[in-house]
Amino acid sequence: MDPKEIDWNKLTAIIEKHRTQKWSLIPLLQEVQEVYGYIPPEAIEPIAESLKMLPAQVQGVATFYSGFSLKPKGKCVLKVCRGTACHVKGSRSILRHVKKELHLEEGETSEDYQFTLETVACLGACFLAPTMMVNREYYGKLNPTKVTSVLGQYSKNKEDDG
Numbered sequence: 001m002d003p004k005e006i007d008w009n010k011l012t013a014i015i016e017k018h019r020t021q022k023w024s025l026i027p028l029l030q031e032v033q034e035v036y037g038y039i040p041p042e043a044i045e046p047i048a049e050s051l052k053m054l055p056a057q058v059q060g061v062a063t064f065y066s067g068f069s070l071k072p073k074g075k076c077v078l079k080v081c082r083g084t085a086c087h088v089k090g091s092r093s094i095l096r097h098v099k100k101e102l103h104l105e106e107g108e109t110s111e112d113y114q115f116t117l118e119t120v121a122c123l124g125a126c127f128l129a130p131t132m133m134v135n136r137e138y139y140g141k142l143n144p145t146k147v148t149s150v151l152g153q154y155s156k157n158k159e160d161d162g
Helices: 008-019 025-036 041-050 055-064 084-088 091-102 144-161
Strands: 076-081 115-120 132-134 137-139
Touching: 008 025, 008 041, 025 041, 025 055, 041 055, 076 091, 084 091, 091 115, 091 144, 132 144, 137 144
Parallel strands: 076 115
Antiparallel strands: 076 132, 132 137
16 A cells, blocks of 8 residues: 555444544554554544544644654565664664665655664563564574674565565
8 A cells, every 4th residue: 555545445344443442542542553654644633523632732742752654665664773782782783784774764664665763762572682573573682794694684575575
């Protein structure tokens, strides 16, 4: 699905499902993001209307929590840890290697929406330092060769899907 195309029927169904629930904004935003891969900015106003909120309130929640994104992300979201243990074990060189391999800077998404590169303060897997995640999978004790192998696995998945 092209991230710029919004299926308004799906969005309406999600909103209707959550409309009557108390404190439903966060679960509603989570479901919208799960369906679209991000929260389309055009969805803010209908969500606000359905919950009798101001669009600024919905926007505030969507931008406050780092788990939400108002921009499309790649199929594979890479999070490179920059925590102390990972830093000491070489995460800076791992990040440089990922940037070089993917031709991306932090916060960028590839044009084909295959990869998004992010950094995080800590992934909580210090014993595996240096560490990164791809979607929900952890990869630790990284070196450039292992990073290239991991990225290759996800690039192959792209070819298999296409």
